[in-house]
Every structure is written in structure tokens, then in C-alpha cells.
Amino acid sequence: MMSIRNLRKSYGTGEGKVEVLKGINLEIKSGETLALVGKSGSGKSTLLSLMAGLDQADTGEIIINDKNLTTMKENEVTIFRAANMGIVFQQFHLVSTLTALENVLLPLELLKRANAYKTATELLNAVGLYTRGDHLPSQLSGGESQRVAMARALAIRPAILFADEPSGNLDEETGDKVMDLLFTMVAETNTTLVLVTHDTDLAHRCKRVIHLEHGSLS
Amino acid sequence: MIFRFFFIRELKKFPVFFFLLSFTILLGSLGLTGISIVSQEVREKLQSRAHELLTSDFAVTARRDLNPKEKEVLASTFKDIPHDHYRIVDIYSMITHLKAQQSRLAEIRSVEPGFPFFGKITLKEGKFSAEGLFISKDLESLWKVGMGDELQIGEIKIKVAGIVEDDSSLGLRGFSLAPRIYLPLKELERSGLLRPGATGSYAYHYRMPGITPARLSTLKSSIYKDIKDSGVKVVLPEDSSEQTGRVIENLTNFMSLSALIGLILSLVGIFYLYQSHLLARLKDLCLINLYGLSKSAILLGIIGQFSAIFLFVFILQILIIVPAYHLIMPTLSESLGLDLEGGINFKSVLQQLPFLYVLSLSILTPLLLGLMRTPMSTMLKAAKISMGRFRFYDFIPFVLLLWGFAWYLSNSLKTGNIFFFCLVVVFLLSTIIILGAQWVLRRFIAGKGLLMPTIEAGVAFRNLTRSGHKLTLSFLSLAMGATLISLILQLDHMIQGELALDENRPGLFVFDIQEEQIDELTEFSASQGTPLEAVTPMIRARLQNINGKKYVRKKNTSKIRNTREDDEENRQRNTGLNLTYRGYLSPSEKIVEGEPFPVRNSDEERLPLISLEKRWAQRMGLSIGDLVTFDIQGVELEGKVHNIREVKWTSFYPNFFVSVEPGYLDGAPKTYLAVLGAGFKQKKTEFQRSTVMKFPNISFIDVEEMVGKLSTLFQKSRAAIQVISLLSLSVGLVILYGLSHDQVYRRYYDLALMKSLGFSSNRLRLNLIFEFGTLFLGAMGVGLFLGWLMAQLIGKEVFKLPFSVNWAGLLWPGLVLSILCLATILVSSWRAVRAKPRELLSDS
Numbered sequence A: 001m002m003s004i005r006n007l008r009k010s011y012g013t014g015e016g017k018v019e020v021l022k023g024i025n026l027e028i029k030s031g032e033t034l035a036l037v038g039k040s041g042s043g044k045s046t047l048l049s050l051m052a053g054l055d056q057a058d059t060g061e062i063i064i065n066d067k068n069l070t071t072m073k074e075n076e077v078t079i080f081r082a083a084n085m086g087i088v089f090q091q092f093h094l095v096s097t098l099t100a101l102e103n104v105l106l107p108l109e110l111l112k113r114a115n116a117y118k119t120a121t122e123l124l125n126a127v128g129l130y131t132r133g134d135h136l137p138s139q140l141s142g143g144e145s146q147r148v149a150m151a152r153a154l155a156i157r158p159a160i161l162f163a164d165e166p167s168g169n170l171d172e173e174t175g176d177k178v179m180d181l182l183f184t185m186v187a188e189t190n191t192t193l194v195l196v197t198h199d200t201d202l203a204h205r206c207k208r209v210i211h212l213e214h215g216s217l218s
Numbered sequence B: 001m002i003f004r005f006f007f008i009r010e011l012k013k014f015p016v017f018f019f020l021l022s023f024t025i026l027l028g029s030l031g032l033t034g035i036s037i038v039s040q041e042v043r044e045k046l047q048s049r050a051h052e053l054l055t056s057d058f059a060v061t062a063r064r065d066l067n068p069k070e071k072e073v074l075a076s077t078f079k080d081i082p083h084d085h086y087r088i089v090d091i092y093s094m095i096t097h098l099k100a101q102q103s104r105l106a107e108i109r110s111v112e113p114g115f116p117f118f119g120k121i122t123l124k125e126g127k128f129s130a131e132g133l134f135i136s137k138d139l140e141s142l143w144k145v146g147m148g149d150e151l152q153i154g155e156i157k158i159k160v161a162g163i164v165e166d167d168s169s170l171g172l173r174g175f176s177l178a179p180r181i182y183l184p185l186k187e188l189e190r191s192g193l194l195r196p197g198a199t200g201s202y203a204y205h206y207r208m209p210g211i212t213p214a215r216l217s218t219l220k221s222s223i224y225k226d227i228k229d230s231g232v233k234v235v236l237p238e239d240s241s242e243q244t245g246r247v248i249e250n251l252t253n254f255m256s257l258s259a260l261i262g263l264i265l266s267l268v269g270i271f272y273l274y275q276s277h278l279l280a281r282l283k284d285l286c287l288i289n290l291y292g293l294s295k296s297a298i299l300l301g302i303i304g305q306f307s308a309i310f311l312f313v314f315i316l317q318i319l320i321i322v323p324a325y326h327l328i329m330p331t332l333s334e335s336l337g338l339d340l341e342g343g344i345n346f347k348s349v350l351q352q353l354p355f356l357y358v359l360s361l362s363i364l365t366p367l368l369l370g371l372m373r374t375p376m377s378t379m380l381k382a383a384k385i386s387m388g389r390f391r392f393y394d395f396i397p398f399v400l401l402l403w404g405f406a407w408y409l410s411n412s413l414k415t416g417n418i419f420f421f422c423l424v425v426v427f428l429l430s431t432i433i434i435l436g437a438q439w440v441l442r443r444f445i446a447g448k449g450l451l452m453p454t455i456e457a458g459v460a461f462r463n464l465t466r467s468g469h470k471l472t473l474s475f476l477s478l479a480m481g482a483t484l485i486s487l488i489l490q491l492d493h494m495i496q497g498e499l500a501l502d503e504n505r506p507g508l509f510v511f512d513i514q515e516e517q518i519d520e521l522t523e524f525s526a527s528q529g530t531p532l533e534a535v536t537p538m539i540r541a542r543l544q545n546i547n548g549k550k551y552v553r554k555k556n557t558s559k560i561r562n563t564r565e566d567d568e569e570n571r572q573r574n575t576g577l578n579l580t581y582r583g584y585l586s587p588s589e590k591i592v593e594g595e596p597f598p599v600r601n602s603d604e605e606r607l608p609l610i611s612l613e614k615r616w617a618q619r620m621g622l623s624i625g626d627l628v629t630f631d632i633q634g635v636e637l638e639g640k641v642h643n644i645r646e647v648k649w650t651s652f653y654p655n656f657f658v659s660v661e662p663g664y665l666d667g668a669p670k671t672y673l674a675v676l677g678a679g680f681k682q683k684k685t686e687f688q689r690s691t692v693m694k695f696p697n698i699s700f701i702d703v704e705e706m707v708g709k710l711s712t713l714f715q716k717s718r719a720a721i722q723v724i725s726l727l728s729l730s731v732g733l734v735i736l737y738g739l740s741h742d743q744v745y746r747r748y749y750d751l752a753l754m755k756s757l758g759f760s761s762n763r764l765r766l767n768l769i770f771e772f773g774t775l776f777l778g779a780m781g782v783g784l785f786l787g788w789l790m791a792q793l794i795g796k797e798v799f800k801l802p803f804s805v806n807w808a809g810l811l812w813p814g815l816v817l818s819i820l821c822l823a824t825i826l827v828s829s830w831r832a833v834r835a836k837p838r839e840l841l842s843d844s
Helices: A044-051 A074-084 A100-109 A116-126 A142-154 A171-187 B002-013 B014-049 B051-053 B070-075 B137-143 B185-191 B211-225 B237-290 B294-338 B347-362 B366-373 B392-410 B413-445 B454-467 B468-499 B515-527 B564-574 B614-620 B683-692 B703-756 B759-799 B807-828 B828-832 B837-843
Strands: A002-011 A019-029 A033-037 A060-063 A085-088 A160-164 A192-196 A208-213 B058-062 B084-097 B102-111 B119-121 B131-136 B150-153 B155-165 B180-184 B201-208 B233-234 B508-514 B534-548 B577-581 B589-595 B609-613 B629-630 B635-647 B657-660 B671-676 B697-701
Touching: A002 B413, A044 A160, A044 A192, A074 A085, A074 B759, A085 A142, A085 B185, A100 A116, A100 B454, A116 A142, A142 A160, A142 A171, A171 B609, B002 B014, B002 B294, B014 B051, B014 B237, B014 B294, B014 B347, B014 B589, B014 B697, B014 B703, B051 B237, B058 B697, B070 B211, B084 B185, B084 B508, B084 B657, B084 B683, B084 B697, B102 B137, B102 B454, B102 B697, B131 B137, B131 B150, B137 B155, B137 B392, B150 B180, B150 B185, B155 B185, B180 B185, B211 B233, B237 B294, B237 B347, B237 B366, B237 B392, B237 B413, B237 B468, B237 B703, B294 B347, B294 B366, B294 B671, B347 B392, B366 B392, B392 B413, B413 B454, B413 B468, B413 B759, B454 B468, B468 B703, B468 B759, B468 B807, B508 B515, B508 B534, B515 B534, B515 B671, B515 B683, B515 B837, B534 B635, B534 B759, B614 B697, B614 B759, B635 B657, B683 B697, B697 B703, B703 B759, B703 B807, B703 B828, B703 B837, B759 B828, B807 B828
Parallel strands: A033 A192, A033 A208, A085 A160, A160 A192, B102 B180, B131 B155, B577 B657, B609 B635
Antiparallel strands: A002 A019, A002 A060, B058 B201, B058 B233, B084 B102, B084 B150, B084 B201, B119 B155, B131 B180, B150 B155, B508 B671, B508 B697, B534 B577, B534 B629, B534 B671, B589 B635, B609 B657, B629 B635
């Protein structure tokens, strides 16, 4: 489903140049849940950004369902991401001027999916926020915001879901609830999950755990 | 630490912010400083020439010759003071160039030997004396009249003895009604032009070597004590320069208000720039607070930083203005007809500086208070750092200072108030419109999906309704900027239109017609195919009592500067007035309060009824039912105010502040005014010449020529105002960039997010165009409309101008500004739209 070959990424130039990823090779199967763990600065968030097409690699290839992300133009990546990927960020990242319902609706209507409104309402119901649909992000708690973000990420039934420390900004109890929900939904929809986390317990809820150290897989 | 943090590191780290801030302050205050410098120079030049303008140390003037008793007062006042004196009589009359067989109006200054005590009349050839006829070089070029040519003045014929090249007693060249000629006073007396009621001024001038200004003031008081007629005025050198400077003063006051518009826009810009900057720096500010720097020390640092920038900009301004002033000085001297010199006095600029600084600083008050309300120590733990909110009332100090500054700059409580309240009305109307539009839009999008019909538009509509007060403020700033630009353009159009040729306007304005000449002149003009119209008597009078209380000469004892209304009231109180009697309304007047004069029963015993011009009545505090007593050449006439009229003065029909019901003043000594209809352009010159030959004392004003003169004056003022308007517009554009940049900065986070969710760069741009295009077009539409509305109100109330629409003045600025706004948004958002989503998300 996803194949990463000799992926390299560095930041800065000259003496200040830092090589964050040093030739990553990785294969991810469809429906697999994969946890990327590692210390701060090990390059796991950078790897996730490259896999989700949020940034460009220096060299190497990322192939998803036979499409090479690294050779696509920026706009092609954007369109591909909209149709095939869902992303959950650590800081929720909801569009501040859209309500909870509209945030979920956004990726669906962007792809002009049929019954978008109904799907979004159902998803919001599934994450337990049906009554909060017309609330703006500023009126939601952290846990609620993250549940909206998950509903939005899964709305288009993506081939692959990227989650970057999704419970990192939540208290333990809320974090657990949100992660339970995430794993349930991923399982129900058989979505491939790539999860970046520090939390070893959380990582072990995934089928596969990969350690990243100084930009290389160990 | 404060110095290092706020002055060195900040400057190094945010050069763009400091550049934009300095540029905004510079553009906003440049106009005001420039105007201040130029008006100060003109004022000083006129003051330094005060003695030359008056030509003596002391003058006693009246619109009639002094009576024997008044002459006795002067004789006894100056009895023990060594002095020289002469008389000057200034009248406007027709003169005829006999060789060319042409007649035209001239200002005849008739003088006695000794003139001038101060200053110099320089001739092209030869030397000036009070014994010959000398004409101005303007008349020479207009008429091709030269030395030795014969002119007819009244009943005398006299040869030109010289051409005046330079006349130090002229204030602002080009601002006079007609070219000036010098004639010996004894010749004027022979000419037969000094008939009772002739339009002129009689002055007794004195030179008193070694006299002190204090002594002059004592003499002035003493004469005022002994001569009660407020129509007799004592003029000191400083009064003379003040009169001349009033034209410039009024112009600069209005220009200052136009420049204030630029300043307000720049203050909005400063507010936004600092808001964005403080938001970007908030994390660091919270950190230095955490490490021990108190909030008040942080505020002090910000105020100090702003003050330093303000001072730097002020110095920069001076460095720009000094060479610029030298560059425009020749043009300015030419336009004003005043020989300005190289040196610049910064007194007025330095006087203005504290006001400007405090006003500019006051716009930061809401932000500084918002910073004070920020829980800095806990903010670092929050998911998203945000500044404490400022409240509506935080703007009160700024608003009050702005009001005060409008008074100061306009030198008029009335104009300052009108300006300020217009701003308030525009602000309130714009607020109502944007809030109303947001309410309607909210209703429209409720319960609907994002496709309206495109997702870009759907998201844009939501942003427009949910972006809170920042978007409202952007709308208001843009709308107010557009209002002010539109106001300037529309008023300009209206005044231009008013000065354009009007077929209904009379061709000639006739004055100084003696009573016994009326029938003959009417017959004569009818025989020439140009019948006399609007024949109106004019009677010289003096306001004596209001409701039985004596109306006295007002002493100006105030040490502080007078407002324009004070000066106006003093002038009204201290001068006599001309009134008329007529039972009908001229085509250029209408009753706005009260009823027309009723038909009078001949045996009815009652006070005469009086009609007053609206603004004059307001100035004098008169209303319907008030009793007013006039002294008409020694005879008292008491009347009752019966109605109030509005008069369109630019019609050039004979109109008066005071009109008395017919039947009471028919026997009073008077002259007549009349007009001759338009449409006889070719015959106009011939008609004037033949009338003057028959009636030498009658004078004409060529209305077309007069309007042309006014138009030229207006063009000069307009050019100056346009420079200021352009400056304001430039400030507006810089501010626009700041606003757009700020709006995009706030959207960085959402833009990045939408990109990560699948919006391509083009779709993001389209979304921005939808959102800001609607905002800008709305703001422009509202602003341009309100500016037009204000122009109509001001035009109607102040200038009595008819309703008009300058479509080009509405559409072009609207189009240009909207395109510029959108271009600004696209430029500002270029980086955000093109950047990688990861980069933006980490930035946020």
C-alpha cells in the first residue's frame, strides 16, 4: 500500500545543515496500524509530514497505491491528499471560523461527495458530538476538538490516516478516551493508520511499532 | 534590559515592522507638518511686512468720510504727538481707456503727498509720487495701456505717469477684485466719483516716529472711546497683516483637516501594525515577564520604543520638508503673490508636535491596556498565546484627543465639530451596515452546506460572519478611508460645477447707481437691448440695538488664539452693514423660516418687518420675533424679525443680510445695485463703455471675469488640497497593505490547515478573493456612498450647492481601490499560499 525508499531530508545549509532523515526504507500494508516512536528530534514528525505530502523530501520515493508522491507537483499532492489521506494533528487544527459540523463537512464537500451533510452529521454523532455541531472551535474543549478532528480526518474514508501525537495535548483520561475512539473507528473502517507518539503503551496498541533514532530506523 | 530588548534586538529582528511603522507615521504627519511650515512662513512674511501693508503706524478708516466731530477727535488725540499724516480713499470705479475705447473696473487708490510712510511703490521707469496717475502692471498687460495714454476716471481725463512694477502695500497678489491704480486724492475729488453712498473706504494714516506698540494700543482705545460709531475702525499694522493672512489661514485650516484625514488613516495603520507586532512578540514578552520584568516596565519599553520612532520620523520629516520647501518656494511665491524667503521657522511645527505625539500615542492605548490585561505568567501554558482583549471604551482618550485636534487644526469650533461628528456618523453608519450585513449573511448560511455555490465562497462567507471585531474594524477603516476620499472628490466636483459657466448667471453686476440715475439708466439699458434687472436699493446702516440692548463694539482682550467664529463675530460687530428694502424675493433666495412680508395697510401702525439671511442671523444670535434697531445715517429704525432667508451668494444677484419691509426706508439716502442678464457677451464691453461715458460714477463687475478669478483661486487651493488628498490616499494604501497583511497573518493558520485538507494554492487564492473582495467592495461601496452623502450635505448647508453626482469620482476610486486592495491581499498572502503546509503549521 505504501512504500518508502531511501528517503532523506535535511534542514539548513552549510555548517548549520542538519540531516533529519538518513535514508528511510519502509513498507506499510493496507489496513495495518503502525506506530512511529522515538525521542524528540529523532525525525518522526518529519517522516510523517513527508508521508502525508505536507513537505518535500530531498531524495527518495514515497509510493502510495502505485502513485509516487515525490514526483507529483504540489497541486497534485494536494488533490491526492484530499482524496486519500486523513490527518490528525497534536494541536487539533480546526478551521477557526467553521463550526464543528462544517469542519467535518469541509473535506467531503471539497471532494463533492454525495450526501456530504448526512455523512458529516453521522460522523459527528459517532464521535458523540451531535449536539455540538454548530459550535465554533473556540467553544469546544480540547477533547471535543480532537474528536471533531478525527471525524474530519475519517470523513472521506481515507486510504491512510496519519496521526501526530493525537493525545499529546490532552489530559490522560481524555487522551485515553480519544485514542479508544480512534482505534475503534480505524478498525471499523479498516483504515491504515500511521501514528506518531512518545507513549510506548499507546504505540503497542498498533500492530507494528517502529523506532526512529537519529533519522534512521532501528 | 529594557533598552537592549526594545531598542536593539527589536530593531535588528523586525526591520520590516519598523520600516512600515516609520513610513506610516511619516506619511500621516508629513501633510500636517508641511502645511504648518508653509502657513507659518506666510504668516511671518505678512507680519514682517505689516507696516508696509498698512503704509503707516496707525490708520482710522470708515466706509464714509469722517464727520467734523470725528475729525475733531482725531485732531485732539494727535495734538501733542509729533506726527505726519495723509489720507487715502479707496474706491472701486470704472475707468475708460480713451484710445482703446474700453471701460473696466479698477481699484482706485487715491493718495496725498507723503504716501507711503512705509514700504515702496516701484515703477518700471521713474519715481512714484502722489501727484500723478500710476497704473499696475496687470492693467498695463490687460489693456496694453502705456505711459502717456489717457484714461477717463469719472468726469476727468488724466494721463498715465508710470507703471507700477512692485507695490509693497499689496497683500496677496492676484486675490483682488480689480487691478489697482494710484490717483492723487485731489483728482478723485474732482472726478465726481465721491458721491454719497459710493462704494469706498476713507482712511486717515499717521506716522509717529518712535511710538511704541503699547502707546498705539492706548491711542486706539482712546479713539474708540470718543468715536462710538462701530463703522469707524482703527487699524494697526498687525491688524492689516491679519486681514491679508485670513485668506491663507482659512485655506490652511481646511487643508489641515484634509491632512488630518491622512493622519487618522495612518493612526489606524499604526494600530494594526502594533497589534500584529505585539501578537507576534507576545510569547517573548510573556517570557521576559516570567523572568522578572514587570508589565509596567514592558509598557514603558513599548512607549519608549514608539516615542523614539516618532522622534526619528519627525527629524526625517524635517530633512524631507526643508529641501522640498525650497523646491516649491518659487511656485508657492508665484501662486500666493508673496515673496517668500529661504529661512524656515519651526515654531508652529514644534507647537504642533506634542499634540501630534499624544494623539498618535493615544491610538496605542487600547493595545497597551490589552497587554496589561494579558495574564502573562499563565499565558505560556496555554495552547494558543493570545493577547488580553481591549474594550470599546479604551478608545475614548483617542476619540477625545482627535476631537480636540480637529478644533485646533480648523481653528473653528463649528468646523471642528462638523468634521468630528461627520466622522462619528460615518463610523456609526458603517458599523450598523457591517453588523446588519453580517446578520443577514449569518441567516443565509444557517443550516446550509459549504457549497455556495463553490466551497471557496462558502468558506469565505463564514469567515466574513465569524471573524469577530477585527474584520469589523478592517471594514470600518476601509469604509472611512473611502468616505474621506470620496468626500474630497465629490466636493471638488460640486464646487467646480458651481464655478462653471451658468447661463442663468447675470453678465454684469452694476453698482454705485445714484437714485436720480435709475430711470435714465433703465431707459438707456433697455434701448441697448439689455434691460436692467433686479434693481435693488442699498442703504448704509449700523446695527444699534438687539431687543432694546445696545449692540457694542467687542473688545478683543483674549490672550489665547481666537477661533474663526470669534474673529467673524468681532468683524460683524465692528463693522457697519448694507441693507435693502424689497417686498419680493430674488431668484437666489428663499424663506426657510417665517412667512413672506404681508401686504401692508397704509394706515396700519406697527414696526417694520425685517428679513434676515440665515447664517448672519445665526452669527448675531437673532431669531424670529427679535427687535432690531439700525442707525441709518443718524436716523434710528426699529424693526421686528419676521422671516429668515437662505441666500445663494454665488448667483451674483444683489442680495443682502438684512432686508426691510418696503414703505419705511424709501426716503433714506441710498444707491442702487442691479444686474444685466447674460447672453450678450459681445455687447458687454461696448455696453460698459457707453454707459460709463454717460454715467461715469456707475461701476460694473463682469460676472464671468469674476467667476474666472474665483475659479483660478479655487484651482490654486484645489491643487494644494489635491496634494494633501494624494498624500492621504498614499497613507490609505500603505494602511491597506498593513491591514491586508494583518488579515492574512491572522489567516496563516487556517490557510495552512485548509491546504493540508486539500485546498490547492489557487483555491486558497480564490477563497481569499471571495472573502476580501466582498469585504473591500462592501467597504468601498459604503464609504464612497457616505462620502458622496456628506459632500451633498456640506455642499447644501455650507455652500448652498445643488445635489449632484460625480460618477467618475465614485466609480474610478472604487474600482482602483478595490483592485489595489485585492492585489495587496494576493501579495500579502503569496508566501502563505505558496508555502508548505508543514512550515505554516509549525509557524502557527
